[in-house]
Amino acid sequence: MSTQLRVSQRQPLACWECTRRKRKCDKTIPCSRCERLGLNCSREVVHIRRQLGRNGLEIQFLTSIREDLERAQPTEIESVVQRLTDHIELLKSGTSLNPNASLDPVRLESGNGNLDNDATTSGEGQDSAIVTAVEHLAWGRSNGNCYPHRHCACLYRQHWIATSPMNSQSFDFAASPMAAVATLPDCADAERLVSFHLTRITWHHNCIHSPTFWRQCQTFWQTGKCDHPQWIALYYSVLSTTLFCVQNSAQFLEECDLESGRETAQQLFKTMVEVLYTSNFLQNISFYAVQAIVISTEVAHNFGLSQLNATLFSAAIRIAECLGVHKIQDGVSPQLTAEEAWHETVEKEVGRRVWCQMIIQDYFAIPFTDSYTINPAQYSTSLPTNAHDHDLAARPDSVPTISTYTRVLATIAKLMPDLVDGLGPLNARKSLAEQYQHVLRMDQKMRDIVQTIPDFLLRHDAQKEALVGWLGIARCSLAITAAEKIIMIHRPFIFRSFLSDAYARTRQTCVFAAVTILREHENIARSGELCLWTHTAFCITATVILCFEIVMGQATHSEDRHEMFRGLVRTATSRLEGRKHDILARRGIFLVDAILAEVDDGDGDGDEATTETEVTEKLRDPCPKTKTKTKTIDFHDIVKRFSAEWAFLGAAELATPFVYEGGQVYEHEPQGDPDAAATAVDAHNLSVSANEDFEAWFSDVFATADLVR
Incomplete structure (x- = not known):
């Protein structure tokens, strides 16, 4: 016989022995049959379903108290006793402790099925939520808003000692x-x-x-x-x-x-x-x-x-x-x-x-x-509080806290659903003109948000950075991320911008955003600060855009401008090569090589000297003659070249995982002139017009200082 009590609609009246042997019982204890045969006569004790339903919450509460007492240390008994005391007071006042926060009370008017005014105003659709929550009992799921599940009755309730949060050692x-x-x-x-x-x-x-x-x-x-x-x-x-x-x-x-x-x-x-x-x-x-x-x-x-x-x-x-x-x-x-x-x-x-x-x-x-x-x-969770960990008390946005950086990024991120939705459904995109106007509007919204970013994340603040050790790298990281998000907003038209002057603003914006990213990436590398994954990823994004500019602009760029872009790409790939066992960085290098092969492999089968002469003539001639072909980007060749080289060289290089061996770590040493990297990074100050839209705006907003001090 199982020790687990059976749940039944009502209490059995017949004795256990008569029920087991399927004999008629006079339903008295002891019954006449058991007395005559000298048998032990007793009734089965069961849980009454009606009582369980009526007292279910109380049973769950008392069960949780028992579990807490079983786990509690002597010093933790007081908190359990306090829970019992609070519960008794609630019962005395005529209310019950409802630990199921996922079921908000909904009252029905007498005589009909309509929600009263209070219920309607307090939460539209709560009747549906209750039906869903009840149905979830059968599914074994919960649909509540009772996180962190310490004082609720849903299936995710944490049976932890309340004085030991997230550290029960269980x-x-x-x-x-x-x-x-x-x-x-x-x-x-x-x-x-x-x-x-x-x-x-x-x-x-x-x-x-x-x-x-x-x-x-x-x-x-x-x-x-x-x-x-x-x-x-x-x-x-x-x-x-x-x-x-x-x-x-x-x-x-x-x-x-x-x-x-x-x-x-x-x-x-x-x-x-x-x-x-x-x-x-x-x-x-x-x-x-x-x-x-x-x-x-x-x-x-x-x-x-x-x-x-x-x-x-x-x-x-x-x-x-x-x-x-x-x-x-x-x-x-x-x-x-x-x-x-x-x-x-x-x-x-x-x-x-x-x-x-x-x-x-x-x-x-x-x-x-x-x-x-x-x-x-479809979410109601607010942004994290701008607070320090030791007290979690809200601070003004002008105070840097551990949550400052992610709060700013979340504000920018919330633009992106509007960006993609504004282009129209995937199977019925809006016209290109409408899409481009939408992209330009989102560009402006992004710039408006950047203007609201706390000043210490836009400009060097020696006093605050002395108090907050990570603030300097966070400032550079935000400059890189903000520039990359401008590129992200223009991404639907980046390819077209290299082919049509109708989207010249996108091309100009993205090229200067790419230059900005590489400049900040170099600042981080030269300062010896940590290089996080976003730095590597966005460095690759910026390098790829400059590669497109090199390929598509070789016939119109001045020689200085062309060499500036090539220098930025060279120093960026050199930094990526210094990444220890970083597959993302290695793939970025192979991709850059595959794109630049469009230039290096040139316009024909002539020897290297001839090709260099032709390229030089294109760079020096602001109005190319008919002999100059309009350059296009063959993405099929790029993908084919990248895939072949990566399969042959890249994957093989990274097949053996990096093993740290007592202090041996790669350090990047610039080749040739030691000042070459700095010269290449700062070259845009000489070669780029100061009235370019993105460059002027970004330089004004992000008055970043070199981390090398």
């Missing part, structure tokens, strides 16, 4: 199957990497609360235990991102003082993915998996894993939506102690930060698929 890594999948890095190295990440990289993604994550790591290093299996994936994501950044900088590699012979950044990334799948993250959903995936974008593209990143990121969006991260409510739950309120504040703020980064990544990836996943009209 998962023992060494005793789990994950120990066979993931080899832990040396604790001393890991501690240095995590510390470096929190002080120099977190500002770029802002997906963690640094004090909380640091405490989690310390607990893990000391005990081998953590809050959740998927926290291990977050841990490896942070380590992989940090190690990749550090291994490309001799300055910071020495600063971290890492031991040799440990895992590579690629191996750490691979372990992160294996941990996710070992923990069955698509079924056993957790916010930690979302954090791990979103942060891993910092390195996934550099490892040549853009497709994997795209699919993992799409899964992360759906996981976040299942958890209700897209519907985080402001404020904290009532009836909480000060400590519990702080813990909930931290978790909600981290949720907002991660959702903000997901908006950024989703909307900035629109050019790759001509679509976006997060509908701007």
Whole structure:
């Protein structure tokens, strides 16, 4: 007989023995039959379905109290007792503690099925939401806005001790199957990497609360235990991102003082993915998996894993939506102690930060698929607070905080759905004239947004940068990103702009934006600062645009202008070559070579000297004669050339993963004249007219200073 009580419509009256033997029972205890036969007579005890439905919330609440008491340490009993006290007071006042925040109350008028005025004004469509929520009980899903699920009754409720947020130590890594999948890095190295990440990289993604994550790591290093299996994936994501950044900088590699012979950044990334799948993250959903995936974008593209990143990121969006991260409510739950309120504040703020980064990544990836996943009209989570981690108190925008950079990027990113939607449906695009007018309007909106960016992100502020160590690199990063987003807005017409003067503004804008990107990229490289994944990606974008300008403008450019662009491309590819085991950078170099072959392979079968003479004549002749052919870009040849060379050389070069060997790290040394790089970067000041639209505007807004001081 099972110890689990059966659920029934009513309490059985017949005794258990008569029921089991299918005999008639007089329904008294003991019954006459059992007395006559000398049998033990008793009735089955069951759960009454009606009572369960009536008292279900109370049962869930008391069950959660029991679980908390079973896990609680002596010092944590007080908070559990306080929950019971609050519950008793609510019952005395005639209200019940409803831990299911996903079902907002909806009242019906007496005698009909219409919502009353209060219900109608408080939330349109709540009747549909209730039906959906009830139906989800059968599906085993939740549709609530109760994140972070500490005081709700949905299936995602976290059975944590309220005084130990995200650090319950309920998962023992060494005793789990994950120990066979993931080899832990040396604790001393890991501690240095995590510390470096929190002080120099977190500002770029802002997906963690640094004090909380640091405490989690310390607990893990000391005990081998953590809050959740998927926290291990977050841990490896942070380590992989940090190690990749550090291994490309001799300055910071020495600063971290890492031991040799440990895992590579690629191996750490691979372990992160294996941990996710070992923990069955698509079924056993957790916010930690979302954090791990979103942060891993910092390195996934550099490892040549853009497709994997795209699919993992799409899964992360759906996981976040299942958890209700897209519907985080402001404020904290009532009836909480000060400590519990702080813990909930931290978790909600981290949720907002991660959702903000997901908006950024989703909307900035629109050019790759001509679509976006997060509908701007279908989330209510606000931007993260402009606050410091130690108190999460809101500050004015004029104060730099850990959330400043991503808040600015999110504001820019929100332009992109309007950009792609304004072009018309994919199967019924608007006319080219309408599309181009829309692009120009979005260009102006982008410039208007840039004007609202805090001044310390636009211009060098020695006082603030002395207090905030990452502010200088954030300023340069924003200059690169803002210029690239201008290119992104004009992307639908970039190709046409090289073929038709009707789109000359796009060509001019994108060329000068590309020059700006390469200038800032060189500033970062010369200063010895960290080069993040966006720097590499946007450097490639800028270089490709200048390659198109070189190919299409060789007949009209002056010799100085032509050499300026070639010099910028050469120095950019030289910097990309210095990237240690960066597949994205290597592919960018091969792509540049494939495009420039359109120029270098020339206009015929003549020898090299003849070809150079012809090119020189084209550059010096402002009005080419009929002998000069109009240059076109053969994209088929470019793709064919790139694919062949990459398959033959590129993939082979990167087949063996990088292994750090005690301080040996590549450092870029300019070839030839040591001042060549600086001369090439600054050449636009000599060769480009000061009244060019983008250059004048950008230089005025981003009064960036060289980081070398």
